[in-house]
Amino acid sequence: MSKRGLSKKTRQMLLIKTIAEDPFLNDEELAEKFNVSVQTIRLDRMELKLPELRERIKAVAEDNYAKVRSIDVAEIVGELVDLELDKRGISILETTNKMTFGKTKVIRGDIIFAQANSLAIATIDAKVALTGVANIKYKLPVYAGQKLVAKAEVTRVRGNKKFVFVRTYVKQKEVFRGKFILVSLEAEDNNTDT
Amino acid sequence: MSKRGLSKKTRQMLLIKTIAEDPFLNDEELAEKFNVSVQTIRLDRMELKLPELRERIKAVAEDNYAKVRSIDVAEIVGELVDLELDKRGISILETTNKMTFGKTKVIRGDIIFAQANSLAIATIDAKVALTGVANIKYKLPVYAGQKLVAKAEVTRVRGNKKFVFVRTYVKQKEVFRGKFILVSLEAEDNNTDT
Numbered sequence: 300m301s302k303r304g305l306s307k308k309t310r311q312m313l314l315i316k317t318i319a320e321d322p323f324l325n326d327e328e329l330a331e332k333f334n335v336s337v338q339t340i341r342l343d344r345m346e347l348k349l350p351e352l353r354e355r356i357k358a359v360a361e362d363n364y365a366k367v368r369s370i371d372v373a374e375i376v377g378e379l380v381d382l383e384l385d386k387r388g389i390s391i392l393e394t395t396n397k398m399t400f401g402k403t404k405v406i407r408g409d410i411i412f413a414q415a416n417s418l419a420i421a422t423i424d425a426k427v428a429l430t431g432v433a434n435i436k437y438k439l440p441v442y443a444g445q446k447l448v449a450k451a452e453v454t455r456v457r458g459n460k461k462f463v464f465v466r467t468y469v470k471q472k473e474v475f476r477g478k479f480i481l482v483s484l485e486a487e488d489n490n491t492d493t
Numbered sequence: 494m495s496k497r498g499l500s501k502k503t504r505q506m507l508l509i510k511t512i513a514e515d516p517f518l519n520d521e522e523l524a525e526k527f528n529v530s531v532q533t534i535r536l537d538r539m540e541l542k543l544p545e546l547r548e549r550i551k552a553v554a555e556d557n558y559a560k561v562r563s564i565d566v567a568e569i570v571g572e573l574v575d576l577e578l579d580k581r582g583i584s585i586l587e588t589t590n591k592m593t594f595g596k597t598k599v600i601r602g603d604i605i606f607a608q609a610n611s612l613a614i615a616t617i618d619a620k621v622a623l624t625g626v627a628n629i630k631y632k633l634p635v636y637a638g639q640k641l642v643a644k645a646e647v648t649r650v651r652g653n654k655k656f657v658f659v660r661t662y663v664k665q666k667e668v669f670r671g672k673f674i675l676v677s678l679e680a681e682d683n684n685t686d687t
Contacts, residue, residue, distance in 0.1 A: 409603055427596050433606075434629075437624050
Protein backbone atom coordinates (compact mmCIF):
# COMPACT_ATOMS: atom_id res chain seq x y z
CA MET A 300 0.00 0.00 0.00
CA SER A 301 3.05 2.30 0.05
CA LYS A 302 2.74 5.23 -2.28
CA ARG A 303 6.48 5.85 -2.36
CA GLY A 304 7.80 5.88 -5.89
CA LEU A 305 4.57 7.06 -7.50
CA SER A 306 5.25 9.21 -10.51
CA LYS A 307 4.64 12.89 -9.91
CA LYS A 308 1.71 12.82 -12.32
CA THR A 309 0.05 9.87 -10.57
CA ARG A 310 0.66 11.41 -7.16
CA GLN A 311 -0.91 14.68 -8.22
CA MET A 312 -3.95 12.91 -9.61
CA LEU A 313 -4.35 10.96 -6.39
CA LEU A 314 -3.84 14.15 -4.42
CA ILE A 315 -6.79 15.83 -6.17
CA LYS A 316 -8.95 12.77 -5.49
CA THR A 317 -7.86 12.51 -1.86
CA ILE A 318 -8.60 16.17 -1.10
CA ALA A 319 -11.96 15.94 -2.85
CA GLU A 320 -12.87 13.01 -0.61
CA ASP A 321 -11.50 14.48 2.62
CA PRO A 322 -10.99 18.23 2.33
CA PHE A 323 -9.78 18.47 5.94
CA LEU A 324 -6.42 16.77 5.65
CA ASN A 325 -3.57 19.18 6.28
CA ASP A 326 -0.26 19.16 4.45
CA GLU A 327 1.43 17.11 7.17
CA GLU A 328 -1.24 14.42 6.94
CA LEU A 329 -1.12 14.40 3.15
CA ALA A 330 2.68 14.11 3.21
CA GLU A 331 2.36 11.13 5.53
CA LYS A 332 -0.28 9.55 3.32
CA PHE A 333 1.85 9.89 0.17
CA ASN A 334 5.13 9.22 1.91
CA VAL A 335 6.69 12.42 0.61
CA SER A 336 7.87 15.62 2.29
CA VAL A 337 5.51 18.39 3.33
CA GLN A 338 7.40 20.61 0.90
CA THR A 339 6.49 18.28 -1.98
CA ILE A 340 2.81 18.45 -1.05
CA ARG A 341 3.00 22.25 -0.94
CA LEU A 342 4.60 22.39 -4.39
CA ASP A 343 1.99 19.97 -5.71
CA ARG A 344 -0.80 22.11 -4.33
CA MET A 345 0.70 25.23 -5.86
CA GLU A 346 1.05 23.62 -9.28
CA LEU A 347 -2.50 22.25 -9.10
CA LYS A 348 -3.85 25.48 -7.62
CA LEU A 349 -5.37 23.53 -4.72
CA PRO A 350 -5.95 25.93 -1.82
CA GLU A 351 -4.36 25.23 1.56
CA LEU A 352 -6.38 23.61 4.33
CA ARG A 353 -7.36 26.91 5.95
CA GLU A 354 -8.98 28.08 2.71
CA ARG A 355 -10.70 24.75 2.07
CA ILE A 356 -12.15 24.75 5.61
CA LYS A 357 -13.34 28.33 5.25
CA ALA A 358 -15.17 27.54 2.02
CA VAL A 359 -17.03 24.66 3.65
CA ALA A 360 -17.67 26.54 6.89
CA GLU A 361 -19.39 29.51 5.20
CA ASP A 362 -22.55 27.50 4.48
CA ASN A 363 -22.76 26.16 8.01
CA TYR A 364 -22.42 29.56 9.67
CA ALA A 365 -25.66 30.63 8.01
CA LYS A 366 -27.50 27.88 9.91
CA VAL A 367 -26.23 28.72 13.38
CA ARG A 368 -28.81 30.34 15.68
CA SER A 369 -27.64 30.07 19.27
CA ILE A 370 -24.23 31.77 19.19
CA ASP A 371 -22.45 34.52 17.23
CA VAL A 372 -20.35 32.62 14.72
CA ALA A 373 -17.26 34.66 15.59
CA GLU A 374 -17.50 33.13 19.07
CA ILE A 375 -17.19 29.56 17.84
CA VAL A 376 -13.69 28.28 18.61
CA GLY A 377 -12.61 26.43 15.47
CA GLU A 378 -14.24 26.31 12.03
CA LEU A 379 -17.66 24.75 11.68
CA VAL A 380 -17.44 22.24 8.83
CA ASP A 381 -20.69 20.38 9.34
CA LEU A 382 -23.96 21.23 11.03
CA GLU A 383 -27.41 19.74 11.28
CA LEU A 384 -29.27 21.66 13.99
CA ASP A 385 -30.31 19.67 17.05
CA LYS A 386 -28.59 16.59 15.55
CA ARG A 387 -24.85 17.00 15.01
CA GLY A 388 -22.00 19.33 14.23
CA ILE A 389 -18.30 19.11 13.44
CA SER A 390 -15.64 21.75 13.95
CA ILE A 391 -11.94 21.82 13.18
CA LEU A 392 -9.31 23.71 15.13
CA GLU A 393 -5.73 23.95 13.96
CA THR A 394 -3.65 24.32 17.09
CA THR A 395 -0.69 26.68 17.40
CA ASN A 396 2.13 27.34 19.85
CA LYS A 397 0.13 30.21 21.34
CA MET A 398 -2.43 27.71 22.65
CA THR A 399 0.04 25.72 24.73
CA PHE A 400 1.04 25.73 28.36
CA GLY A 401 4.68 26.76 28.26
CA LYS A 402 5.66 24.15 30.85
CA THR A 403 4.37 21.14 28.96
CA LYS A 404 4.07 22.29 25.32
CA VAL A 405 0.65 20.67 25.59
CA ILE A 406 -2.43 22.48 24.26
CA ARG A 407 -4.30 24.18 27.13
CA GLY A 408 -7.29 22.25 28.43
CA ASP A 409 -9.50 25.34 28.33
CA ILE A 410 -8.89 25.70 24.57
CA ILE A 411 -10.02 22.13 23.92
CA PHE A 412 -12.96 22.74 26.24
CA ALA A 413 -13.85 26.01 24.46
CA GLN A 414 -13.90 24.30 21.07
CA ALA A 415 -16.18 21.53 22.37
CA ASN A 416 -18.42 23.85 24.37
CA SER A 417 -18.93 26.39 21.58
CA LEU A 418 -19.60 23.56 19.12
CA ALA A 419 -22.18 22.07 21.50
CA ILE A 420 -23.92 25.44 21.74
CA ALA A 421 -23.79 26.02 17.96
CA THR A 422 -25.40 22.62 17.36
CA ILE A 423 -28.48 23.59 19.36
CA ASP A 424 -31.57 24.90 17.58
CA ALA A 425 -32.43 27.77 19.90
CA LYS A 426 -32.12 31.52 19.88
CA VAL A 427 -29.93 31.33 22.96
CA ALA A 428 -28.35 28.43 24.83
CA LEU A 429 -26.36 28.37 28.06
CA THR A 430 -24.16 25.62 29.43
CA GLY A 431 -25.51 24.10 32.63
CA VAL A 432 -23.36 21.06 33.28
CA ALA A 433 -20.31 19.50 31.66
CA ASN A 434 -18.53 16.26 32.44
CA ILE A 435 -15.28 16.14 30.56
CA LYS A 436 -12.31 13.88 30.18
CA TYR A 437 -8.91 14.61 28.66
CA LYS A 438 -7.65 11.32 27.25
CA LEU A 439 -4.44 12.19 25.45
CA PRO A 440 -2.23 15.29 25.41
CA VAL A 441 -2.46 17.40 22.26
CA TYR A 442 0.58 19.20 20.85
CA ALA A 443 0.84 22.44 18.87
CA GLY A 444 0.28 21.88 15.15
CA GLN A 445 -2.11 18.99 15.67
CA LYS A 446 -5.56 19.37 14.16
CA LEU A 447 -8.49 18.95 16.53
CA VAL A 448 -11.65 17.53 14.99
CA ALA A 449 -14.59 17.90 17.39
CA LYS A 450 -17.80 15.98 16.70
CA ALA A 451 -20.97 16.88 18.58
CA GLU A 452 -24.10 14.79 18.75
CA VAL A 453 -27.36 15.84 20.38
CA THR A 454 -28.31 12.71 22.30
CA ARG A 455 -31.41 13.76 24.18
CA VAL A 456 -33.90 16.60 24.57
CA ARG A 457 -35.88 17.05 27.76
CA GLY A 458 -37.96 20.21 27.97
CA ASN A 459 -35.56 23.10 27.45
CA LYS A 460 -32.56 20.91 28.32
CA LYS A 461 -30.49 19.45 25.53
CA PHE A 462 -27.83 16.82 26.06
CA VAL A 463 -24.85 17.06 23.73
CA PHE A 464 -21.99 14.57 23.56
CA VAL A 465 -18.78 15.92 22.04
CA ARG A 466 -15.79 13.79 21.10
CA THR A 467 -12.58 15.42 19.91
CA TYR A 468 -10.04 13.61 17.78
CA VAL A 469 -6.49 14.03 16.56
CA LYS A 470 -5.95 11.78 13.53
CA GLN A 471 -8.92 9.55 14.45
CA LYS A 472 -7.65 9.11 18.03
CA GLU A 473 -9.98 10.40 20.73
CA VAL A 474 -8.15 12.99 22.82
CA PHE A 475 -11.13 14.50 24.67
CA ARG A 476 -14.76 13.82 25.38
CA GLY A 477 -17.40 15.94 27.06
CA LYS A 478 -21.03 15.55 27.94
CA PHE A 479 -22.82 18.88 28.05
CA ILE A 480 -26.27 19.76 29.31
CA LEU A 481 -27.37 22.99 27.65
CA VAL A 482 -30.36 25.05 28.59
CA SER A 483 -32.09 26.67 25.67
CA LEU A 484 -33.71 30.01 26.41
CA GLU A 485 -36.53 29.93 23.90
CA ALA A 486 -39.37 28.56 25.95
CA GLU A 487 -42.05 29.87 23.62
CA ASP A 488 -41.55 27.33 20.85
CA ASN A 489 -39.19 24.71 22.14
CA ASN A 490 -40.97 22.95 24.96
CA THR A 491 -43.07 20.47 23.04
CA ASP A 492 -40.52 17.73 22.50
CA THR A 493 -40.36 16.34 26.03
CA MET B 494 -27.10 48.98 59.91
CA SER B 495 -27.41 51.57 57.10
CA LYS B 496 -24.34 53.68 56.63
CA ARG B 497 -26.21 56.46 54.85
CA GLY B 498 -25.66 59.80 56.51
CA LEU B 499 -22.20 58.97 57.88
CA SER B 500 -20.02 62.03 57.96
CA LYS B 501 -17.34 62.04 55.26
CA LYS B 502 -14.63 61.68 57.88
CA THR B 503 -16.29 58.66 59.52
CA ARG B 504 -16.93 57.09 56.11
CA GLN B 505 -13.32 57.52 55.08
CA MET B 506 -12.08 56.00 58.32
CA LEU B 507 -14.41 53.04 57.87
CA LEU B 508 -13.30 52.77 54.24
CA ILE B 509 -9.66 52.35 55.25
CA LYS B 510 -10.65 49.70 57.78
CA THR B 511 -12.93 47.87 55.33
CA ILE B 512 -10.27 47.69 52.61
CA ALA B 513 -7.66 46.56 55.13
CA GLU B 514 -9.94 43.70 56.15
CA ASP B 515 -11.06 42.74 52.63
CA PRO B 516 -8.71 44.18 50.03
CA PHE B 517 -10.69 42.56 47.21
CA LEU B 518 -13.83 44.66 47.26
CA ASN B 519 -14.22 46.74 44.11
CA ASP B 520 -15.59 50.27 43.98
CA GLU B 521 -19.11 49.08 43.13
CA GLU B 522 -19.17 46.77 46.16
CA LEU B 523 -17.77 49.47 48.42
CA ALA B 524 -20.36 51.96 47.14
CA GLU B 525 -23.10 49.45 47.93
CA LYS B 526 -21.66 48.81 51.38
CA PHE B 527 -21.54 52.49 52.27
CA ASN B 528 -24.72 53.39 50.44
CA VAL B 529 -23.01 56.09 48.39
CA SER B 530 -22.22 56.49 44.68
CA VAL B 531 -19.26 54.80 43.01
CA GLN B 532 -17.99 58.29 42.22
CA THR B 533 -17.90 59.13 45.95
CA ILE B 534 -15.84 56.01 46.66
CA ARG B 535 -13.42 56.95 43.88
CA LEU B 536 -12.98 60.45 45.28
CA ASP B 537 -12.50 59.02 48.79
CA ARG B 538 -9.83 56.63 47.49
CA MET B 539 -8.06 59.45 45.69
CA GLU B 540 -8.05 61.67 48.76
CA LEU B 541 -6.86 58.82 50.96
CA LYS B 542 -4.38 57.61 48.31
CA LEU B 543 -5.88 54.11 48.46
CA PRO B 544 -4.99 52.28 45.24
CA GLU B 545 -7.78 50.86 43.06
CA LEU B 546 -8.71 47.18 43.27
CA ARG B 547 -6.49 46.15 40.37
CA GLU B 548 -3.42 47.57 42.13
CA ARG B 549 -4.37 46.08 45.50
CA ILE B 550 -4.84 42.66 43.91
CA LYS B 551 -1.52 42.88 42.09
CA ALA B 552 0.32 43.72 45.30
CA VAL B 553 -1.08 40.67 47.05
CA ALA B 554 -0.69 38.41 44.02
CA GLU B 555 3.05 39.06 43.63
CA ASP B 556 3.94 37.00 46.68
CA ASN B 557 1.79 34.09 45.60
CA TYR B 558 3.25 33.90 42.11
CA ALA B 559 6.62 33.11 43.62
CA LYS B 560 5.17 29.91 45.13
CA VAL B 561 3.60 28.54 41.96
CA ARG B 562 5.39 25.53 40.47
CA SER B 563 3.08 23.74 38.03
CA ILE B 564 2.15 26.48 35.57
CA ASP B 565 3.66 29.67 34.11
CA VAL B 566 2.05 32.43 36.13
CA ALA B 567 1.18 34.37 32.98
CA GLU B 568 -1.06 31.44 32.06
CA ILE B 569 -3.19 31.73 35.17
CA VAL B 570 -6.53 33.28 34.25
CA GLY B 571 -7.24 35.81 37.00
CA GLU B 572 -4.96 37.08 39.79
CA LEU B 573 -3.75 34.66 42.42
CA VAL B 574 -4.49 36.25 45.79
CA ASP B 575 -3.93 33.28 48.05
CA LEU B 576 -1.97 30.07 47.72
CA GLU B 577 -0.94 27.22 49.95
CA LEU B 578 0.47 24.50 47.73
CA ASP B 579 -1.45 21.21 47.69
CA LYS B 580 -4.00 22.75 50.07
CA ARG B 581 -5.87 25.74 48.67
CA GLY B 582 -5.74 28.74 46.37
CA ILE B 583 -7.88 31.76 45.56
CA SER B 584 -7.93 33.78 42.37
CA ILE B 585 -9.89 36.84 41.34
CA LEU B 586 -11.00 37.68 37.83
CA GLU B 587 -12.62 40.99 36.97
CA THR B 588 -14.88 40.29 34.01
CA THR B 589 -15.24 42.60 31.03
CA ASN B 590 -17.52 42.94 28.01
CA LYS B 591 -14.90 41.18 25.88
CA MET B 592 -15.51 37.98 27.84
CA THR B 593 -19.23 37.76 27.03
CA PHE B 594 -21.23 35.90 24.47
CA GLY B 595 -22.78 38.67 22.36
CA LYS B 596 -26.17 36.96 22.27
CA THR B 597 -26.66 36.76 26.02
CA LYS B 598 -24.27 39.34 27.52
CA VAL B 599 -23.35 36.48 29.82
CA ILE B 600 -19.69 35.70 30.55
CA ARG B 601 -18.50 32.80 28.37
CA GLY B 602 -18.46 29.45 30.11
CA ASP B 603 -14.96 28.70 28.87
CA ILE B 604 -13.62 31.82 30.63
CA ILE B 605 -15.08 30.72 33.97
CA PHE B 606 -13.73 27.25 33.29
CA ALA B 607 -10.28 28.60 32.40
CA GLN B 608 -10.06 30.55 35.67
CA ALA B 609 -11.04 27.49 37.72
CA ASN B 610 -8.87 25.08 35.75
CA SER B 611 -5.74 27.24 35.84
CA LEU B 612 -6.26 27.88 39.56
CA ALA B 613 -6.61 24.14 40.19
CA ILE B 614 -3.33 23.53 38.35
CA ALA B 615 -1.54 26.38 40.16
CA THR B 616 -2.61 24.97 43.52
CA ILE B 617 -0.82 21.70 42.85
CA ASP B 618 2.68 21.14 44.19
CA ALA B 619 4.25 19.54 41.15
CA LYS B 620 6.62 20.57 38.40
CA VAL B 621 3.91 19.88 35.84
CA ALA B 622 0.23 18.99 36.15
CA LEU B 623 -2.30 18.07 33.48
CA THR B 624 -6.07 18.01 33.74
CA GLY B 625 -7.53 14.53 33.43
CA VAL B 626 -11.17 14.87 34.33
CA ALA B 627 -13.49 17.74 35.19
CA ASN B 628 -17.09 17.69 36.32
CA ILE B 629 -18.45 21.18 36.25
CA LYS B 630 -21.69 22.97 36.89
CA TYR B 631 -22.71 26.50 35.98
CA LYS B 632 -25.17 27.62 38.62
CA LEU B 633 -25.89 31.27 37.85
CA PRO B 634 -25.15 33.46 34.83
CA VAL B 635 -22.33 35.98 35.32
CA TYR B 636 -22.45 39.42 33.70
CA ALA B 637 -19.64 41.71 32.53
CA GLY B 638 -18.23 43.80 35.36
CA GLN B 639 -18.89 41.18 38.02
CA LYS B 640 -15.91 39.96 40.00
CA LEU B 641 -15.29 36.22 40.00
CA VAL B 642 -13.69 34.84 43.15
CA ALA B 643 -12.55 31.25 42.61
CA LYS B 644 -11.57 29.13 45.61
CA ALA B 645 -9.74 25.87 45.09
CA GLU B 646 -9.28 23.16 47.67
CA VAL B 647 -7.18 20.04 47.24
CA THR B 648 -9.47 17.37 48.64
CA ARG B 649 -7.57 14.17 47.99
CA VAL B 650 -4.26 12.84 46.76
CA ARG B 651 -3.97 9.34 45.30
CA GLY B 652 -0.61 8.51 43.79
CA ASN B 653 0.07 11.12 41.12
CA LYS B 654 -3.61 12.06 40.98
CA LYS B 655 -4.80 15.10 42.86
CA PHE B 656 -8.46 15.96 43.35
CA VAL B 657 -9.21 19.68 43.41
CA PHE B 658 -12.61 21.19 44.14
CA VAL B 659 -13.10 24.72 42.84
CA ARG B 660 -16.04 26.93 43.74
CA THR B 661 -16.47 30.30 42.06
CA TYR B 662 -18.46 33.11 43.61
CA VAL B 663 -19.90 36.49 42.68
CA LYS B 664 -20.59 38.47 45.83
CA GLN B 665 -20.60 35.33 48.00
CA LYS B 666 -23.08 33.58 45.68
CA GLU B 667 -21.82 30.40 44.08
CA VAL B 668 -22.00 30.74 40.28
CA PHE B 669 -19.85 27.75 39.28
CA ARG B 670 -18.33 24.64 40.77
CA GLY B 671 -15.91 22.16 39.29
CA LYS B 672 -14.26 18.97 40.45
CA PHE B 673 -10.93 18.42 38.76
CA ILE B 674 -8.69 15.40 38.74
CA LEU B 675 -5.18 16.51 37.90
CA VAL B 676 -2.29 14.27 37.04
CA SER B 677 1.03 15.50 38.34
CA LEU B 678 4.04 14.60 36.22
CA GLU B 679 6.69 14.45 38.88
CA ALA B 680 6.75 10.78 39.77
CA GLU B 681 10.25 10.99 41.29
CA ASP B 682 9.31 12.77 44.50
CA ASN B 683 5.56 12.93 44.68
CA ASN B 684 4.35 9.38 45.00
CA THR B 685 4.69 8.86 48.70
CA ASP B 686 1.50 10.45 49.96
CA THR B 687 -0.99 7.82 48.83
